[in-house]
Amino acid sequence: MKKTWQLLPAALLLASAVAQGSAQTFTSAEQPTNVLELYTSQGCSSCPPAEKWLSSLTQSPDLWKQVIPLAFHVDYWDYLGWKDPFANKSYSLRQRDYARSGGTSSVYTPGFVVAGHEWRGWFQNQPLRLPDKQQTVGKLQLTLNGRELNAAFAPEQTPPQGLTLYVARLGFGIDTKIAKGENAGKTIKHDFVVLSLQQVAGDGNHWQSRLPDDARGTRQAVVAWLGVPGQPAPYQAVGGWIKP
Template identity: 40%
Template sequence: MRAPLSLFLFLLSAMLQAGSTPLTFSSGEQQVSLIELYTSEGCSRCPPADRFLQSLGKQEGLFSTFIPLSFHVDYWDYIGWADPYASPAFSDRQRRYAQIHDSNRVYTPGFFINGNEWRGFFQRDRNWRGSLSRKKVGVLSVTYQHPTSQATFEGKLPDSARLNTAWIGLGLESSIQRGENRGKTLQHDFVVLQWKNQPMPSSTVTLTLPSPPDNGQQRTGLVAWISQSSDPRPVQAAGSLLPSKTTIH
């Protein structure tokens, strides 16, 4: 008999807490690009963008040259469906991007690559790889063993550096009962379930992370990136999926 997913996630969390083999991952010296999608389950135009982000999980270079992230915003919740993955902090992050690009407008679906608006999704060719950065910025390495994580950056830290860490979920599914997507079943990958932002005053920093959240996802990943306190655009990023017997959709 196949064990239920909730039991598997419980056992995985228990193994991490019990001091199992640490999860270690790093970027190369060249910049790993963050591809950020700002989306909402309450937005009728968002499911195609969600599917596009899902498709990136099958592309060459995942986690080594690019990392997809799906930030669910809360500013559409008022139209009838409260997105379970939405956070005011994610909406604020998108608004901060709008500010640094001299714009007073946020919208969904909205894509940013390395903090720069990417409108290629709305074009026929969708040449997203042409927007990836491969400049040499330094190596970001992360070691996680519950509840402690250590991040090290071999390169020049930006002024007022910040370390961002995010738990992400893949293989999530929602049955929408109200709002613009009423009656639809939506699938999501690379959803940011939890995001933490803290100062990084030196090239090595140790932090305490909570256990991976259990939102019913089939896969769980950890992503880290460096930015500045005054500028959310990522300088370098690294990420990995936690061990699992399941696969990316």
């Protein structure tokens, strides 16, 4: 028998937000929100054009509703003479997990993954095409009150076992002047930079955590997605701008 799950009514959520002052609530649709992942590095000479293209999505009407972009800076090019300040070993491992699971053909930069699958259309100047007619999975709701996080998932079908919540803080409008390596002398503008990534264990379909403090960037956003054990592709995702 199918279980019925309900999110809080909109009026109640609004009242809660007013009562808590700075609280923000983000809610996904019932179909999976497409996550666009860019694997990049300040030490890669081919990456600045890809980052510039990703930055254009800040003006997209589909942002946060149909597509959630993430820029993961990998660390495996740091040996070329420039250490990327946004690089994290765990982001490199995430990209390798895609290659091991068959989601991508290999590990390289710039590398794009759309809804868990390798996308090479950018290299042919093709427009981004998002998957349609996806299976309904349920709504993911994220509430941010200051730095306190609460997430709840209302599945439309029996969800996979062991769902884990991932929470990323993103930075925008970050300019970095590169002094060494393949991009020496360039100033690169970054948007959608993953500044931090948390893996949060839940209690049923509920999760609680605290967003790390990171003031880098002229604007910030928060993104959360559910992950299935052994699969890097997001199951459901939600995100939005953080109020100043």
